[in-house]
Amino acid sequence: MPSHLSLNPALQHLPVYQPGRPIEEVARELGLAADSIIKLASNENPLGPSPAALAAMEKVLKHLHLYPDGNAFYLKQKLAQKLGVGPEHLILGNGSNEIIEFVGHALMQPGTDVVASQYCFAVYPIVTHLFGANLITVPAQHYGHDLPAMLKAVTPKTKVMFVANPNNPTGTLALRGDVVQIIAEVPDDLLLVMDEAYIDFLEEPVDLLPLIRANSKPNLLLMRTFSKIFGLAGLRLGYGIGHPEWPGPEQITRWAWTACRTRFAQLAWSSSLPTRTSSSSASATASASLRKCKN
Numbered sequence: 001m002p003s004h005l006s007l008n009p010a011l012q013h014l015p016v017y018q019p020g021r022p023i024e025e026v027a028r029e030l031g032l033a034a035d036s037i038i039k040l041a042s043n044e045n046p047l048g049p050s051p052a053a054l055a056a057m058e059k060v061l062k063h064l065h066l067y068p069d070g071n072a073f074y075l076k077q078k079l080a081q082k083l084g085v086g087p088e089h090l091i092l093g094n095g096s097n098e099i100i101e102f103v104g105h106a107l108m109q110p111g112t113d114v115v116a117s118q119y120c121f122a123v124y125p126i127v128t129h130l131f132g133a134n135l136i137t138v139p140a141q142h143y144g145h146d147l148p149a150m151l152k153a154v155t156p157k158t159k160v161m162f163v164a165n166p167n168n169p170t171g172t173l174a175l176r177g178d179v180v181q182i183i184a185e186v187p188d189d190l191l192l193v194m195d196e197a198y199i200d201f202l203e204e205p206v207d208l209l210p211l212i213r214a215n216s217k218p219n220l221l222l223m224r225t226f227s228k229i230f231g232l233a234g235l236r237l238g239y240g241i242g243h244p245e246w247p248g249p250e251q252i253t254r255w256a257w258t259a260c261r262t263r264f265a266q267l268a269w270s271s272s273l274p275t276r277t278s279s280s281s282a283s284a285t286a287s288a289s290l291r292k293c294k295n
Contacts, residue, residue, distance in 0.1 A: 144172030
């Protein structure tokens with residue numbers, strides 16, 4: 001029997017995210033050993049999580065009958081201390097994807113514009129279309145963001161601009177001067193979302209945290225993740241760093257519980273922060289690979 005449900009019309013033209021196939025499935029299909037296959041589609045850390053994170057997860061297994069702390073108090077305290085910000089500057093998500101959805105809930109609706117680059121992270125267009133907003137796609141420059149052109153693409157209806165630096169999936173890096181310029185010149189009523197999922201792999205990143213600490217850019221939101229350099233992609237934690245009044249303490253409190261699904265995950269994330277065993281190795285490996293490519 002066919003369904004007679006009236007679905008959200010935005011779903012008809014929603015871009016579809018195609019995840020990479022599981023290694024085990026590819027191994028079975030090709031008759032190969034699973035450990036002989038390297039999956040490049042998802043940018044997963046081959047070094048895995050730190051021993052401290054693994055130990056923390058083992059300890060909490062006997063407490064899985066208890067609900068997690070919906071506000072992730074201890075994780076926020078450690079993360080705030082590491083970043084030099086207050087816990088009120090942090091919002092947690094089930095991966096960075098959920099932070100992007102929070103932005104959609106807060107600012108996107110039919111009649112609003114969202115600016116992003118060609119070859120951007122696939123979730124930006126998906127969330128934009130899901131909330132009925134209009135996506136303005138700015139042509140890439142050498143597969144990377146053309147930030148001056150993105151500034152020119154802003155309209156009076158633009159409410160959000162997404163910039164990934166380094167960019168995912170092309171791996172390009174925006175010029176420092178262009179990053180400084182776009183932060184200085186975006187309108188105050190536009191939220192600039194700087195996606196910094198790969199910032200820990202940079203030797204000399206543009207440090208935007210001082211703007212957050214000073215509360216001088218209320219329309220700036222940084223996004224980071226534990227999935228990449230910390231090797232915890234399977235636990236799904238992304239976090240936003242921004243002005244404490246965006247989207248508002250009450251919204252942050254209400255939304256935060258959706259990210260902190262398990263005590264298991266919270267302890268693993270917290271235990272990863274002080275050690276950085278795998279993350280330091282991953283950063284060194286990435287830097288060595290980059291130098292090899294340049295040579």
